Amino acid sequence: MIPVRILGTASVLPGPAVTTAELCARVGRDAAEVERKTGIRTRHFAPPGTKASDVAAAALRGALEAAGVEAKALRRILCVTSMGGDVTTPATANRVAAALGLAGSCDAMDLGNACMGFLSAFDLAARSVATGLGPVGIVSVELLSRTTTPEDPRPYLVLGDAAAAAVLGTARPAEGVLGVALGNDGTLPTDVVLENPHVTGKPERMRFLTPSREMTRVALDALLRAARSVLDGAGVALRDVEWVLTHQPNGSMLGAILGAMDVPPERSVRVVDTVGSVGSASLGTGLDRLLRTRPVKPGDRILMVGVGAGVAHGAVLYRVGG
Amino acid sequence: MIPVRILGTASVLPGPAVTTAELCARVGRDAAEVERKTGIRTRHFAPPGTKASDVAAAALRGALEAAGVEAKALRRILCVTSMGGDVTTPATANRVAAALGLAGSCDAMDLGNACMGFLSAFDLAARSVATGLGPVGIVSVELLSRTTTPEDPRPYLVLGDAAAAAVLGTARPAEGVLGVALGNDGTLPTDVVLENPHVTGKPERMRFLTPSREMTRVALDALLRAARSVLDGAGVALRDVEWVLTHQPNGSMLGAILGAMDVPPERSVRVVDTVGSVGSASLGTGLDRLLRTRPVKPGDRILMVGVGAGVAHGAVLYRVGG
Numbered sequence: 001m002i003p004v005r006i007l008g009t010a011s012v013l014p015g016p017a018v019t020t021a022e023l024c025a026r027v028g029r030d031a032a033e034v035e036r037k038t039g040i041r042t043r044h045f046a047p048p049g050t051k052a053s054d055v056a057a058a059a060l061r062g063a064l065e066a067a068g069v070e071a072k073a074l075r076r077i078l079c080v081t082s083m084g085g086d087v088t089t090p091a092t093a094n095r096v097a098a099a100l101g102l103a104g105s106c107d108a109m110d111l112g113n114a115c116m117g118f119l120s121a122f123d124l125a126a127r128s129v130a131t132g133l134g135p136v137g138i139v140s141v142e143l144l145s146r147t148t149t150p151e152d153p154r155p156y157l158v159l160g161d162a163a164a165a166a167v168l169g170t171a172r173p174a175e176g177v178l179g180v181a182l183g184n185d186g187t188l189p190t191d192v193v194l195e196n197p198h199v200t201g202k203p204e205r206m207r208f209l210t211p212s213r214e215m216t217r218v219a220l221d222a223l224l225r226a227a228r229s230v231l232d233g234a235g236v237a238l239r240d241v242e243w244v245l246t247h248q249p250n251g252s253m254l255g256a257i258l259g260a261m262d263v264p265p266e267r268s269v270r271v272v273d274t275v276g277s278v279g280s281a282s283l284g285t286g287l288d289r290l291l292r293t294r295p296v297k298p299g300d301r302i303l304m305v306g307v308g309a310g311v312a313h314g315a316v317l318y319r320v321g322g
Numbered sequence: 323m324i325p326v327r328i329l330g331t332a333s334v335l336p337g338p339a340v341t342t343a344e345l346c347a348r349v350g351r352d353a354a355e356v357e358r359k360t361g362i363r364t365r366h367f368a369p370p371g372t373k374a375s376d377v378a379a380a381a382l383r384g385a386l387e388a389a390g391v392e393a394k395a396l397r398r399i400l401c402v403t404s405m406g407g408d409v410t411t412p413a414t415a416n417r418v419a420a421a422l423g424l425a426g427s428c429d430a431m432d433l434g435n436a437c438m439g440f441l442s443a444f445d446l447a448a449r450s451v452a453t454g455l456g457p458v459g460i461v462s463v464e465l466l467s468r469t470t471t472p473e474d475p476r477p478y479l480v481l482g483d484a485a486a487a488a489v490l491g492t493a494r495p496a497e498g499v500l501g502v503a504l505g506n507d508g509t510l511p512t513d514v515v516l517e518n519p520h521v522t523g524k525p526e527r528m529r530f531l532t533p534s535r536e537m538t539r540v541a542l543d544a545l546l547r548a549a550r551s552v553l554d555g556a557g558v559a560l561r562d563v564e565w566v567l568t569h570q571p572n573g574s575m576l577g578a579i580l581g582a583m584d585v586p587p588e589r590s591v592r593v594v595d596t597v598g599s600v601g602s603a604s605l606g607t608g609l610d611r612l613l614r615t616r617p618v619k620p621g622d623r624i625l626m627v628g629v630g631a632g633v634a635h636g637a638v639l640y641r642v643g644g
Contacts, residue, residue, distance in 0.1 A: 076504075077506075082411045083411070083520050084406060084410050087515055087518050087521075088404070088434075088516040089404040089528070089631055090435070090515070090633075091434050091436060091632060094435075094436075094508040099508075102507075103507045103508075103509040104505040104506065104507035105505065107438075107504035107505050107634070108435070108506035109434065109435035109442045109506075110434040111431055112411065112433075113412070113413045113415070114411050114412040114413060114416075116431075124449075126453075127449045127450050127452075127453040131449040133449070184415070184429050184430040184431075185420075186412075186420025186424075187420050190412070192412070193409055198405050198406050198469055198516070199408060199409075204519075204520065308412065309411055312413070312416060312429070312430075
């Protein structure tokens with residue numbers, strides 16, 4: 001076990017909710033059909049000029065408040081993004097730290113692993129805390145509306161903006177990560193890509209390269225293997241896991257995951273219907289909703305499973321302390 | 323101490339060496355004066371079409387060979403870059419893993435913290451190994467020639483392309499990180515910036531925003547505080563540290579750092595004169611040169627100090643095992 005405690009979480013949805021009906025009107029699609037296929041009724045688009053670092057800082061500030069921890073106590077900030085943050089260099093995390101009023105009291109770095117970035121950061125933060133460097137703040141911030149255009153409706157109709165944060169610190173007895181299985185398989189066909197304009201020399205948009213059905217099949221396969229690996233390693237049966245959180249790129253994939261794992265909806269948390277597909281912020285938003293709205297009690301196990309472009313995949317099994 | 327062993331290192335300079343004289347001829351500057359001011363005689367520019375993931379994979383392959391470790395033994399790959407890698411999403415690290423023939427046997431993620439990224443990754447890799455996840459491969463890859471143009475000679479005349487890698491694994495007795503002090507201070511004026519084209523909607527270049535003298539003063543101050551913090555924490559005097567490696571943005575800053583620390587040149591390794599300013603790959607290239615060309619022996623201490631845009635700063639003190 002990696003001893004670590006989730007001290008607090010928070011999530012932020014920047015800007016007003018935008019309905020699927022509004023977007024469908026713009027691109028000439030049938031709203032009822034799109035809602036049925038995507039499971040998404042609303043998402044949030046940050047107003048023009050919104051800075052990723054400000055949205056991330058708001059989420060991290062909320063997680064610090066929930067934790068009862070002062071920002072200056074933080075020893076590390078990991079800022080996760082799939083769209084490169086405010087600037088390519090320096091780290092957007094550097095600006096998040098400054099927005100929290102910090103001036104060198106912790107380090108700060110950016111991390112990217114597509115939609116798996118939150119779990120990657122969670123693992124790195126847990127290992128930092130377990131080796132004496134904590135508390136650590138992790139925050140996923142995605143302003144994915146910056147990467148879409150109505151001319152390419154498939155990403156435009158599902159992607160949204162969000163940030164989700166967690167503060168991890170010293171564990172109480174029998175608390176922490178019971179098991180972790182993370183992997184990246186770049187030999188699979190590229191499913192989602194956002195090219196780097198510093199390389200291509202032109203503006204780029206998020207592009208979905210494979211049909212939904214194929215994406216779901218590959219994602220589901222990777223995710224189920226990761227979950228099985230973690231559960232087998234920890235000697236825990238899935239039926240004994242109280243809470244299962246999954247990456248939620250759309251409603252049908254969420255349904256497919258929970259169906260394949262035979263997890264009833266009341267043991268999970270659905271966020272995609274109101275927040276849309278929010279990349280690496282999806283799992284963090286689900287974790288925040290779980291801890292704020294459900295009767296999570298000491299001893300409960302939380303299984304977080306995810307999959308992302310790459311294909312990145314993995315699972316983390318966490319046991320709640322007293 | 324964080325128990326960890328540097329199992330092997332490697333560095334790669336993609337493409338032919340380009341002399342300062344050649345570049346000065348293009349921009350109408352006096353080569354002798356530029357060489358004197360920058361301390362840079364040559365740097366390497368990767369040929370058009372070169373992929374960051376291929377250069378990174380070559381460096382990591384070299385480090386694995388030096389370590390006598392098979393790629394499939396890796397449990398994690400951290401790919402560091404200041405220019406966003408091959409693609410913004412998925413992680414370039416994902417492609418590095420694939421280039422090494424891996425298909426899900428380890429996880430892989432991108433990390434950015436300007437020129438401090440290598441030390442950030444070194445710390446995260448050490449903590450991963452110390453908590454049971456290893457070996458870990460870290461690789462800094464910078465194709466900074468992609469971010470410059472002759473129209474802005476200051477970055478154009480110093481930045482170069484390079485990759486440097488290290489494989490970290492299980493420590494031998496009394497081996498590992500004796501101390502670490504890393505910090506980011508985003509309240510200082512922004513010195514170097516590469517805007518994110520996904521945000522600005524147009525191509526961007528690396529820009530130096532403050533005068534060299536001011537950059538050197540701020541960098542030196544941050545770096546010396548970090549070194550002092552690590553040495554004091556570990557109870558080691560600087561005169562007893564056998565090897566001192568520094569980030570090398572240019573020859574004069576290298577000279578200023580070694581001068582301020584009173585470290586004679588034979589206890590350090592100069593790389594900037596032939597590789598140029600290679601961002602996060604600078605410290606890794608120095609580490610590789612040190613371990614390949616100098617009489618480093620068991621018990622030796624290596625102090626790595628760095629500074630980068632943000633301002634990011636820090637130091638790591640490592641003790642070589644038997």
